[in-house]
Amino acid sequence: WPAGWRRRRRTRACLLLAWAGAALGPSRPHTWRPQGQGARWLRRRVLRPPAPPYGHVCQVGDPTLRARAAPVEPARVRGAEVQALIRALVRAMRRHGCVALSAPQVGVPLRVFVAEYPERLCAELPARERQARQVAPFPLRVFVNPAMRVLDARLVSFPEGCQSVSGFSACVARYQAVQVSGLDADGEPTTWQASGWAARIIQHEMDHLEGVLYIDKMESRTFLNLRWAELNE
Template sequence: MAEILSVIELGNSILRQRSRPVGDLHHRRIQTLVDNLMATLSNTNGVGIAAPQVAQSERLFIVASRPNPRYPNAPEMEPTVMINPRILAHSEQVVKGWEGCLSVPGIRGLVPRYQAIEVEYIGRDGSQHRQELTDFVARIFQHELDHLNGIVFLDRVESTLDLISEKEFQAQMAQTNS
């Protein structure tokens, strides 16, 4: 049975380390980590989670865009396990969008990200994947990939004027959606 793991927060040194590549993805430890990440993500209203966020320095994350209280306008997609992911190409267009992070609670930031990316990763079953991601899903991928490289979204914010509290963000979203 999957376990809900504790999400570490900014200040924990693991969040600032480059994660090691996953070798044997069929190893029970890795498959259990994937199950636990899925359970943890489902429990937290996140749209993505990376192994370093649960204190595991492995190059894997889950992208799981879906509408929820933290991201009410998120598109729906099946949760996707991405092992040893990388960006192969990206658009020239960079778009700013609001991001939050389970490891940086209480703060949102307006973060510039590539609007479209071509990515490659290994799926949970060992199959190789190559696809183009756009808009919000591309943003999630880039955010999670940053975690594997020891970067948090605050490092990408261009100005402290682009930061807002989670409470104020939710209040503004409620006004916009009403």
């Protein structure tokens, strides 16, 4: 860093905060909504940053994604905090158009994940691709404190992506069939036996709960930016 950067940074911060105070004014303290990157920095200082569970999906580099998630006390599953987490996960999953999401991905280091593959998303895939990848729709499923058992140890490799490594994909070898057991949103025992793409989704989310990302298991030469062709135009 160049000499004097700390002093310049403090001066700039003071000026910006002074401007923020003027912008807020005495009569409209809650209506100020600055725009842009500098304004985002300012909002975080003045209005405080958001708290987990986030509405956005945490990106690689966030320490929460690399920590082993803690189990949830069964008696707390029906409590307000865990129920709010489950709702936040479902909202974020649907908002971002993904088919599963784990609690660490919204900044909460607990062993919870949700998954849902609606028919409309399946219909977006060509029939040949759906058949090759064994993609089939399934309803919303919620797992708290999930445990996984391998049912078919054959390894199948296909490209997969992750909302926490946004804009990229790579081939990953996954077991053909697995069983996951845990508690549902009501705190009741639940079990799901899945094969094909659903089994891949389960394994991907179970990895998240261990602080593992698909890039740790990928075939590195298949790693690609999904927009590479667009960027060359």
